[in-house]
Amino acid sequence: MTPPRLPLSRQPLRLIHDRIATGLITAGGIGVLLAILAIGVFLVWETLPLLTFGDALSLNTLSPLAWGTLKAALAAMLFATPIALGAAMYSALFMSARLRGRIKPMLELMEAIPGVVVGFIAGLLLAPWVEQHLASTLLVLVWLPLSAGLAGMLWYVASAKVRQWLPLSWAGVWLMPWLAIMITLALWLAPLLEHAWFGGDLRRMLDQQYGLDYATRNALIVGIAMGFAVIPSIYSLAEDALADVPANLMEGAQALGASRWQALWKVALPTAGPGVFSAVMIGAGRAVGETMIVVMASGNTALFSASPFEGLRSLSASIAIELPEASPGGMTYHLLIFAALALFLFTFLVNTLAEVVRQRLRQRYQRLGGNR
């Protein structure tokens, strides 16, 4: 379809408008690119003096921080990826359209919660509570997914009448009271189980039997808090990728006799795989760069430990805490700039990779005849 013809006399003006707009946009794009390049050059330039200080020292100081960054990101991804991808698969392919229209914006709104607020809640409310109720927390973390599975099994064996009354497309709503009951049950059971299995105090047993330390602010807390912050971005991108799988593919699969579940695993996921992958990558990029949650919930101890119950210290948190008081030109200052450079390179690479993969996916959808 061709756009409606404009009267000849107005066409040149429109062309000028177009030119100006295009020029401005191009200039903006080039400006952003230059800014990113300038940041990179500045960081490299400020890191160079470090070479004269000797690199052994800087490696020693920075490696626990790099480890802490990875540990925090890993913990967050372990918590967030299953939840976010599960939610994305369900809401893209199973959920009723009416429910999806409400839930999706709400989940995406979660992204608007500032990191400071999440970190504050995690550090000052969640961490002390978990320290005092460690067994309950661990039980809830294990029991919640299991009880969701249990609900699925019960639904599978239930009669057709029950299934009609509790349709799969509304499971997101009717599972909530079920999960609430299950959490209450777990919280009620936890002290009894702790008494029976761990001699009344799980932390004391961890300490005496395995020599495991428990710090109030630890990787577990950071994982939960940062996972919470990362879920919306992973969910949103993965959901878009899954929902954009060309409808004719899904319909074709189901017309050939595949169940919805089979269509999801054999058609939707392989097709949208790159999109899902890039969603996870962008989530990981955010988890690595996230600062305030780690500052407030991690204890900032530069340790080399793999234990989920011990603290950690990330590159970004170190920069936030130490840079304001590091005298420019000193060793600490250059080390922190080096940390910033490492962080910049990592997030830049991860985000670029994710974006490239997403572009590929978009082209694939166009080839497959997607109608969006």
Next chain:
Amino acid sequence: MKGNRLTRHCGRIQRCYRLLVAIAWLLCCTVAVGQPTSVSGTLGAVGSDTMAGLMLRWGEALDHRHPDINLQFQAGGSASAPTALVAGTTRFGPMSRPMSDTERQQFIERYGYPPRELKVARDALLLVVHRHNPLASLTREQADAIFSTSLDCGGLRPIRRWEQLLPSEQWPYGKIALHGRNLASGTHGLFQDRALCNGQFRRDISEHPGSSAVIAAVGESPNAMGYAGYNHLNSMVRALPLIDDTGHAIRPSVATIQDDTYPLSRDLYLYVNLPPGDTLPPAEQAFIELIFSEEGQQIVQAAGFVPLSQAQRQPPLLAP
């Protein structure tokens, strides 16, 4: 339509005229009246964020006494004060630790005379534990053995667990969870210098960006111990008395901090860029007078620090 525009025009001219008259009037007033009676000006200060609250309150009191004086304080940490003094961007540098020799040398190289050092208030570092913790007191060797790896204060072996401090108690047990300040803060440096005999900190101390965060972390965790500034003490935690060289347990209080018997007490400083033999301009002088007045020292107490004892309250820069 036309008439309307005309009146609007008229109104604008009239307003301009009134404004001009007002400005002229104001100028006359300031020239005639402002100069001799009141002190005015803007004071700048750059330095310690420990003292930020104190400087703010002093600034308010100064504003109350002399409405024309305006104190602008920039909190960038104690390390920022010497930098700003040397650069000449400020005359006042509040610091929560004494200037180091290199910092003093830099100042002398730039100006040819040392900065004037004023002790404006007293402060102390506290060792705090959870409010229900039964531990009675600590020796300085124990404090060092808990927080350091180097044991420079004379302890024999590191103390890692509560059982080593409280052998018969059922609670608290297990590892001592340690909390402290971040590397670049003056509190961290002072604790390292005074409590660890300049030794090395353990690596597993949780580092917090502020003393109140340390107090909050210790207050919510029964097996924790931490160090923090005196002004952040609250009822969530208990400050441990320290046993001095003569074997007496010294509780941190206003009296023991004032006369320096509490081992971890310190001065808070205000460094002033003043050439020897010169006097300060009146606005700066008014600020110094306020600090050493009864009102100024009450503000010190209100800000959570310890005021100077009567003998220490001589304002040393008063005009001859």
